[in-house]
Amino acid sequence: xxxxxxxxxxxxxxxxxxxxxxxxxxxxxxxxxxxxxxxxxxxxxxxxxxxxxxxxxxxxxxxxxxxxxxxxxxxxxxxxxxxxxxxxxxxxxxxxxxxxxxxxxxxxxxxxxxxxxxxxxxxxxxxxxxxxxxxxxxxxxxxxxxxxxxxxxxxxxxxxxxxxxxxxxxxxxxxxxxxxxxxxxxxxxxxxxxxxxxxxxxxxxxxxxxxxxxxxxxx
Ligand code: DX5
Ligand code: ZN
Numbered sequence: 001x002x003x004x005x006x007x008x009x010x011x012x013x014x015x016x017x018x019x020x021x022x023x024x025x026x027x028x029x030x031x032x033x034x035x036x037x038x039x040x041x042x043x044x045x046x047x048x049x050x051x052x053x054x055x056x057x058x059x060x061x062x063x064x065x066x067x068x069x070x071x072x073x074x075x076x077x078x079x080x081x082x083x084x085x086x087x088x089x090x091x092x093x094x095x096x097x098x099x100x101x102x103x104x105x106x107x108x109x110x111x112x113x114x115x116x117x118x119x120x121x122x123x124x125x126x127x128x129x130x131x132x133x134x135x136x137x138x139x140x141x142x143x144x145x146x147x148x149x150x151x152x153x154x155x156x157x158x159x160x161x162x163x164x165x166x167x168x169x170x171x172x173x174x175x176x177x178x179x180x181x182x183x184x185x186x187x188x189x190x191x192x193x194x195x196x197x198x199x200x201x202x203x204x205x206x207x208x209x210x211x212x213x214x215x216x217x218x219x
Contacts, residue, residue: 003218008033008197011144018058027211031062033195038069042142049082056083068141080107088112088135101130117149129168139176144197148177153189160190187218
């Protein structure tokens with residue numbers, strides 16, 4: 001089965017971001033994952049909308065923005081206007097998921113929902129008809145390069161099962177700790193969009209060969 005790889009630029013070289021992005025594009029990568037962290041919902045602070053705006057000017061690829069922030073409704077517009085194609089927020093950060101989904105869609109952006117390893121899928125079940133993607137976290141969000149948590153694999157297969165009964169065929173994504181050792185099991189479980197940061201940008205093989213190897217191992 002063919003899967004999509006979304007390289008997380010968090011692990012790229014920020015002083016050479018566009019050159020890292022172009023190198024991925026030469027390998028036919030067409031989606032980039034942008035990890036937005038606020039120092040509140042997660043301990044780390046990373047990328048703001050100005051960075052998305054700059055990247056947007058240099059690439060036509062899909063910009064897959066992952067908001068790991070409190071009060072996501074306050075920032076959706078800025079990230080949409082900056083040029084995000086997809087915006088994913090965390091279920092743990094809001095009491096009105098439908099309001100945020102509507103806000104994202106009204107800005108002509110695709111809306112995704114994400115859940116932490118400790119959050120049961122029951123929490124997102126009411127919204128599965130409303131989102132185009134569910135992003136299952138396979139690490140506790142906050143940092144790149146963490147160890148994959150295999151306990152989340154059952155969530156991927158259960159989501160696939162739920163989707164069978166629904167009209168809305170949302171995409172199943174997975175994010176965190178995906179590398180040469182773990183990609184095959186996540187794909188077997190049913191993940192279709194695989195986020196990979198360190199495994200694309202920080203291996204000895206270099207970017208192009210790492211992508212090739214990830215693809216090979218996901219077959
Ligand atoms: C974790 C982020 C991930 C992470 C992926 O908080 O949401 O996107 O950067 O990086 P790796 O692939 O290195 O785990
Ligand atoms: Zn992410």
